[in-house]
Amino acid sequence: xxxxxxxxxxxxxxxxxxxxxxxxxxxxxxxxxxxxxxxxxxxxxxxxxxxxxxxxxxxxxxxxxxxxxxxxxxxxxxxxxxxxxxxxxxxxxxxxxxxxxxxxxxxxxxxxxxxxxxxxxxxxxxxxxxxxxxxxxxxxxxxxxxxxxxxxxxxxxxxxxxxxxxxxxxxxxxxxxxxxxxxxxxxxxxxxxxxxxxxxxxxxxxxxxxxxxxxxxxxxxxxxxxxxxxxxxxxxxxxxxxxxxxxxxxxxxxxxxxxxxxxxxxxxxxxxxxxxxxxxxxxxxxxxxxxxxxxxxxxxxxxxxxxxxxxxxxxxxxxxxxxxxxxxxxxxxxxxxxxxxxxxxxxxxxxxxxxxxxxxxxxxxxxxxxxxxxxxxxxxxxxxxxxxxxxxxxxxxxxxxxxxxxxxxxxxxxxxxxxxxxxxxxxxxxxxxxxxxxxxxxxxxxxxxxxxxxxxxxxxxxxxxxxxxxxxxxxxxxxxxxxxxxxxxxxxxxxxxxxxxxxxxxxxxxxxxxxxxxxxxxxxxxxxxxxxxxxxxxxxxxxxxxxxxxxxxxxxxxxxxxxxxxxxxxxxxxxxxxxxxxxxxxxxxxxxxxxxxxxxxxxxxxxxxxxxxxxxxxxxxxxxxxxxxxxxxxxxxxxxxxxxxxxxxxxxxxxxxxxxxxxxxxxxxxxxxxxxxxxxxxxxxxxxxxxxxxxxxxxxxxxxxxxxxxxxxxxxxxxxxxxxxxxxxxxxxxxxxxxxx
Numbered sequence: 001x002x003x004x005x006x007x008x009x010x011x012x013x014x015x016x017x018x019x020x021x022x023x024x025x026x027x028x029x030x031x032x033x034x035x036x037x038x039x040x041x042x043x044x045x046x047x048x049x050x051x052x053x054x055x056x057x058x059x060x061x062x063x064x065x066x067x068x069x070x071x072x073x074x075x076x077x078x079x080x081x082x083x084x085x086x087x088x089x090x091x092x093x094x095x096x097x098x099x100x101x102x103x104x105x106x107x108x109x110x111x112x113x114x115x116x117x118x119x120x121x122x123x124x125x126x127x128x129x130x131x132x133x134x135x136x137x138x139x140x141x142x143x144x145x146x147x148x149x150x151x152x153x154x155x156x157x158x159x160x161x162x163x164x165x166x167x168x169x170x171x172x173x174x175x176x177x178x179x180x181x182x183x184x185x186x187x188x189x190x191x192x193x194x195x196x197x198x199x200x201x202x203x204x205x206x207x208x209x210x211x212x213x214x215x216x217x218x219x220x221x222x223x224x225x226x227x228x229x230x231x232x233x234x235x236x237x238x239x240x241x242x243x244x245x246x247x248x249x250x251x252x253x254x255x256x257x258x259x260x261x262x263x264x265x266x267x268x269x270x271x272x273x274x275x276x277x278x279x280x281x282x283x284x285x286x287x288x289x290x291x292x293x294x295x296x297x298x299x300x301x302x303x304x305x306x307x308x309x310x311x312x313x314x315x316x317x318x319x320x321x322x323x324x325x326x327x328x329x330x331x332x333x334x335x336x337x338x339x340x341x342x343x344x345x346x347x348x349x350x351x352x353x354x355x356x357x358x359x360x361x362x363x364x365x366x367x368x369x370x371x372x373x374x375x376x377x378x379x380x381x382x383x384x385x386x387x388x389x390x391x392x393x394x395x396x397x398x399x400x401x402x403x404x405x406x407x408x409x410x411x412x413x414x415x416x417x418x419x420x421x422x423x424x425x426x427x428x429x430x431x432x433x434x435x436x437x438x439x440x441x442x443x444x445x446x447x448x449x450x451x452x453x454x455x456x457x458x459x460x461x462x463x464x465x466x467x468x469x470x471x472x473x474x475x476x477x478x479x480x481x482x483x484x485x486x487x488x489x490x491x492x493x494x495x496x497x498x499x500x501x502x503x504x505x506x507x508x509x510x511x512x513x514x515x516x517x518x519x520x521x522x523x524x525x526x527x528x529x530x531x532x533x534x535x536x537x538x539x540x541x542x543x544x545x546x547x548x549x550x551x552x553x554x555x556x557x558x559x560x561x562x563x564x565x566x567x568x569x570x571x572x573x574x575x576x577x578x579x580x581x582x583x584x585x586x587x588x589x590x591x592x593x594x595x596x597x598x599x600x601x602x603x604x605x606x607x608x609x610x611x612x613x614x615x616x617x618x619x620x621x622x623x624x625x626x627x628x629x630x631x632x633x634x635x636x637x638x639x640x641x642x643x644x645x646x647x648x649x650x651x652x653x654x655x656x657x658x659x660x661x662x663x664x665x666x667x668x669x670x671x672x673x674x675x676x677x678x679x680x681x682x683x684x685x686x687x688x689x690x691x692x693x694x695x696x697x698x699x700x701x702x703x704x705x706x707x708x709x710x711x712x713x714x715x716x717x718x719x720x721x722x723x724x725x726x727x728x729x730x731x732x733x734x735x736x737x738x739x740x741x
Contacts, residue, residue, distance in 0.1 A: 334419025535605030545569030589616030617649035666691030687712035
């Protein structure tokens with residue numbers, strides 16, 4: 001059975017209702033019916049979408065521009081075969097399996113896609129679609145249902161609205177429109193009504209590709225793929241062309257309309273697997289009509305939102321389509337990423353998932369999503385959540401929890417699939433003491449990678465001389481983490497982090513108010529008992545702060561003060577006028593140091609400790625984890641044997657402190673030699689892989705995964721600012737941070 005979704009009669013043993021497709025003359029399809037059960041006709045689900053009256057004038061157009069220029073494809077498929085049959089033979093055997101030998105399968109690593117075993121069943125589960133708010137998932141499944149073959153099913157996430165955490169899906173229920181014979185609490189309230197009549201989208205293959213269009217939290221339309229149908233007298237009961245067609249139904253007056261044929265889109269060939277952008281303005285679909293570049297090509301059609309009419313389909317061209325097959329299109333909510341599956345050469349498996357960026361006027365050449373999303377088998381039908389946190393897809397990969405055929409999987413969305421949109425950063429600079437805008441210009445430095453944007457705030461003064469505003473604004477881009485440094489004469493500088501990762505809607509404005517502390521005439525705060533002198537403890541070789549340190553102040557042989565050391569390695573001591581004193585600094589894994597200081601002229605203390613060559617956590621003190629650093633080879637994420645002792649000691653510390661939770665932080669150097677625009681993305685992926693490797697090692701040593709949180713920083717936090725692979729070796733690391741209880 002191929003992506004066309006067609007089965008032969010011999011493939012459907014036990015099925016009483018099915019369509020069989022046989023190749024006719026080149027470029028033509030003929031249908032024949034196997035044994036038919038009266039009154040039940042199988043709907044080959046293509047996709048879903050939904051609407052109310054008046055429909056399109058109420059839906060705003062997206063701000064995202066889209067390519068509209070027509071391309072001129074070649075006239076024939078290179079294989080000379082019918083596109084449906086050219087796919088069928090290579091995929092039928094694997095997909096018809098109802099069970100799988102799992103004896104030779106190893107447990108997947110933690111960074112592998114999650115098998116959604118509560119949703120999967122023997123046979124095929126395919127084409128997941130996450131409803132807009134993330135509460136429900138809709139998918140098609142081969143499990144027994146109202147109709148034979150594939151039917152639509154749905155489940156809701158009991159952990160909703162916790163979108164970042166684990167999912168706990170309910171037992172799937174069959175989706176029918178409207179649902180009249182169940183308690184409303186048992187089904188999707190937004191997708192059913194109490195009125196009489198319903199239809200069940202079914203499928204005789206893998207054409208299903210559910211895609212629901214929403215407006216104001218409610219369904220608007222449902223698009224699906226089916227065939228034209230005959231009534232009991234052999235007369236045409238539903239319009240359509242000879243192949244598979246794209247149909248739609250609208251939700252009006254609390255019920256669904258009849259299923260209707262999209263005459264402007266369909267042809268005498270196979271048109272299917274539609275995806276409609278959420279503003280309703282564009283449809284992407286699969287077709288094997290003549291004039292394409294391969295067997296199955298991707299096309300799009302533009303809709304006039306005032307009239308509701310679709311344009312003639314346009315082939316996406318040779319940059320997207322190949323001489324092979326492209327199927328299951330999906331577009332990110334922001335419109336800047338196109339994801340699809342293809343069996344073109346150069347992939348990891350048979351069908352791989354690819355993505356393309358929208359350049360502002362056209363789709364760029366697609367790239368393979370790589371491992372672990374793609375496998376040695378078929379990976380298809382991806383769906384991104386609206387918030388950009390997760391991607392769902394179908395795969396028949398080997399997995400210890402696989403149920404046979406295609407299963408549904410979930411994986412954290414890689415940054416390369418996140419929409420990049422402009423963000424307007426605006427802010428005010430305020431005096432922290434008076435809570436009034438500064439009376440002078442401030443300087444704002446926005447830093448990303450090696451780029452620095454320098455701004456000046458604008459002051460506005462009333463006639464009485466009082467400043468009423470001190471503002472700045474700048475356009476930044478999503479998918480990045482910026483650092484903003486703010487300074488002004490006579491004020492302590494401030495720094496804020498601007499994390500714009502994740503899915504961010506177009507046109508967002510980020511408003512910030514930054515308070516600057518005035519510099520006091522004496523920053524060491526004199527008082528009757530003395531003054532406060534700040535200090536810091538750092539690694540002598542790297543300059544990295546040592547937050548796990550302890551400080552003791554001596555007067556002679558007596559300990560007179562034990563100041564706290566914070567998470568930045570900073571502390572403060574009280575010093576009397578003319579006092580001489582000693583400070584003793586200790587930190588796990590470092591040689592103790594005792595230094596003498598004189599109060600006169602002392603403004604800040606810096607204590608540098610040398611590593612003693614031991615593991616900081618050999619003492620098993622909780623604070624030691626802040627000093628541990630796991631080092632990695634160039635461009636590697638595997639753990640060196642020499643570093644395992646450090647990880648074992650951290651595991652022991654966590655076992656002795658069962659309430660401890662830590663963040664595992666991955667870092668890289670800046671030696672990436674590929675295209676400059678890929679450097680950050682590559683290193684972000686590598687930093688996360690290093691963090692995941694350490695996380696897995698700790699879980700293998702008995703530490704619960706919910707006590708470990710991973711984060712990748714790419715090359716944004718170097719210890720040594722260099723691009724040299726040798727001197728920058730210390731940057732290739734994983735560090736740890738204790739989280740508050």
